[in-house]
Amino acid sequence: MLRPDCYFSRISAIDPIDDLRKKGVRAVLLDMDNTLLTRDTHEVPEDVKQWLSDVKxxxxxxxxxxxxxxxxxxxxxxxxxxxxxxxxxxxxxxxYFVACRKLGVKRLETACIGDQLMTDVWGGRLLGMRAIMVKPLVAKDLKHTLFLRRIEKRILCDMPIER
Ligand SMILES: [Mg+2]
Structure with a gap:
C-alpha cells in the first residue's frame, strides 16, 4: 500500500505497451512538476514530449x-x-475522480504516475489504481518536497529501479 507498483528512472523509461497497455491501463494521471517538466527551467524535455505522443x-x-x-x-x-x-x-x-470523469475512464483502468511517494503514489493507491513512481527530472525542488524525499528514501530503500 505504501509503495508504488514499479519505479522508473524517468517517465520516458515507461513502455506504453508493455508497462501500461498490457497491464490493462487505458488512462494515465500525470504529475507535472519534475515528472513532465523540470522544476528549474520549467521545460518539457524532448524525450518526454515524444513519450506523450507514444502514449496517445x-x-x-x-x-x-x-x-x-x-x-x-x-x-x-x-x-x-x-x-x-x-x-x-x-x-x-x-x-482523481474528477480526472477520471474528464477522461471517461474507470479508476481501476487508470494509472497514476509521479515523482512523489506521499502525494502522487499514495493518492492513487488509496483508490486501487496502478501507481508508478519515477525519479524527479532534476534535483531542484521545493523545500518541503526535499524534506519528504528523505522519508521516501527510507520507504523505498530496497525497491529496484526497473529501467
Ligand atoms: Mg512532482
Missing part, C-alpha cells in the same frame, strides 16, 4: 493531475495539449 498512439488517454495552483500550470497543459486538473490536493481522492 498506444490508445492511452493522459491527463495532468497536479497540486500546482499557478496559472502557469494551465499554460503548460495548453502548450503540450493535455487536459489538466490543477490544485488537486493529492493524495486526497477527490481530484
Amino acid at each position: 498512439r498506444a490508445g492511452i488517454a493522459p491527463c495532468i493531475l497536479t497540486n500546482n495552483w499557478h496559472s502557469s500550470a494551465h499554460d503548460c497543459a495548453r502548450e503540450i495539449g493535455l487536459p489538466i486538473v490543477a490544485r488537486a490536493l493529492k493524495p486526497l481522492p477527490f481530484s
Whole structure:
C-alpha cells in the first residue's frame, strides 16, 4: 500500500505497451512538476514530449493531475495539449475522480504516475489504481518536497529501479 507498483528512472523509461497497455491501463494521471517538466527551467524535455505522443498512439488517454495552483500550470497543459486538473490536493481522492470523469475512464483502468511517494503514489493507491513512481527530472525542488524525499528514501530503500 505504501509503495508504488514499479519505479522508473524517468517517465520516458515507461513502455506504453508493455508497462501500461498490457497491464490493462487505458488512462494515465500525470504529475507535472519534475515528472513532465523540470522544476528549474520549467521545460518539457524532448524525450518526454515524444513519450506523450507514444502514449496517445498506444490508445492511452493522459491527463495532468497536479497540486500546482499557478496559472502557469494551465499554460503548460495548453502548450503540450493535455487536459489538466490543477490544485488537486493529492493524495486526497477527490481530484482523481474528477480526472477520471474528464477522461471517461474507470479508476481501476487508470494509472497514476509521479515523482512523489506521499502525494502522487499514495493518492492513487488509496483508490486501487496502478501507481508508478519515477525519479524527479532534476534535483531542484521545493523545500518541503526535499524534506519528504528523505522519508521516501527510507520507504523505498530496497525497491529496484526497473529501467
Ligand atoms: Mg512532482
